Structure formats: C-alpha cells, structure tokens
Amino acid sequence: MMSDDQADLLLRQCKIVACGTMRREIRKLAEEGLLDGDRLLFTAPGLHEWPRKLEEQLTRRLEKACGNSEPVIVVYGESCYFDFETSTDTDSLVARFGPRVARVRAKTCVDMLASSEERERIAKGGKVYWFTPGWIEHWDFIFKDWDVGKANETFPVNDKGIVLDGVGYFEELSRRDPERILRICDWAKLPLEPHGVSLGRLRSLLRKCAEALALHNAERGEYVRPHGEARNEQEQENG
DSSP: OOOHHHHHHHHTTSEEEEOGGGHHHHHHHHHTTSSOGGGEEEOOTTGGGSHHHHHHHHHHHHHHHTTSSOOEEEEOOTTSOEETTTTEEHHHHHHTTOTTEEEOSOSSHHHHHSOHHHHHHHHTTOOEEEEOHHHHHTHHHHTTTOOHHHHHHHSTTSSEEEEEESSSHHHHHHHHOHHHHHHHHHHHTOOEEEEEOOSHHHHHHHHHHHHHHHHHHHHTTOOOOOTTHHHHHHHHHHO
C-alpha cells in the first residue's frame, strides 16, 4: 500500500477530468498542491440533466486528456450518467478509454464531500436534500428546464436543503448576494443552510484512485512510477 506522499506524487502527474460543479473544490486542492493546476479539465456543470450532452462533453474532455501517456482520473459519480437507450453508465463510458483512466469511487458529487454515514449524522434524523456549492452557483443553468410542478415534486418533500461547503462559497454568497439565496429558497420552497466540511474525503478518494491506477497498470507491465520518479522527471523537463 502506498503512503499518502507517494499517492500525492502520482496525483500531480494525473490529468483530472471533472464535472464543473466540482470546479471550486478541485481548484482548491490544486492551490494546496495536491493536484497540478495545468492538468485540470472540466465539463459544464450539472449535465446529468442532459445525458447526451454529458456523454458528448465528457467524451471530448477524455479524448483531450488521453492525448499522451499520462493517467487520467475522472471526477464524476456513479449515478451521474445513464443512457437508457444503450444501457451505458458512467463506468461504461470511462472504460472506453482503457486502463489508464479511472473514476473516483463515489456515487455523486455530494458523496465525494461526505459519506452516507456522515450525511446521516449531519441530518440528525431530518429529511435533507443535499447540495454542493456548484449546484448553488450554477442553479439557474442546472434547473433551467424545470417547471414549477417538477420543483414542487422534488424539493418541498424535504425538511431542508443542506449545502456541503468545503470552499466557503455559501458564506461568501450570503454576504455578496443574499437575495440570490432567498430567490432559490422561494423557488424550491426549501430552506437552505450550509454545513462546513473539509475536503478530506475528496482528497482520500483521489489518492485511492491514483493508487489503483498505478497498481492496475503495474500488473499489466505499464505505467510504473517508483517513489520520487515523477518529481525527478519534472525537474529534468524544467532543467
């Protein structure tokens, strides 16, 4: 099993292809040095509402990311995509690009920030609709095709909405544009509140994915990077 330092070295050599709803979290991890900011690619946010568009954009981003021999990590949930006509899900789509590409082991973007056990603890027995900051930031785009009837069937059956915020977005928005939060609450007929989380779970999921990529490809005789090799190669390129 790799140490966190070894996994982090691998992560910085990986291309990241992520849903735009996770842009702030991924960018923050890049700012902290866990990821290489020049190796990040994003689709538009909330494309689970339009599966064909999601497939098209994710395919294009993966084609671009796979243009060289670098490994690729996909930050999309298991439940984010399903094509009923072809029975293609997220993993089937990712598998088209071979063993150098892997997806983080999470069901949704919400699950990337807090496990089901953590969410149960946070909910304290209440019925909660969960959001990430990206959902709030891109609300108008994600829900542009929803009518009032669909919204009323979805949101008010919950006691409240909780935004799992690991980047301070909700607090910043409440200072800058509190009316926007009120408009969202009024349209959804759902009170919203933030819950601060660390990015520890996302960080752990990315590390595990990098480790799985390395081990899987090592078994195939491909992509073997001893500890420190990635850094040495980068220093040679810069030298």
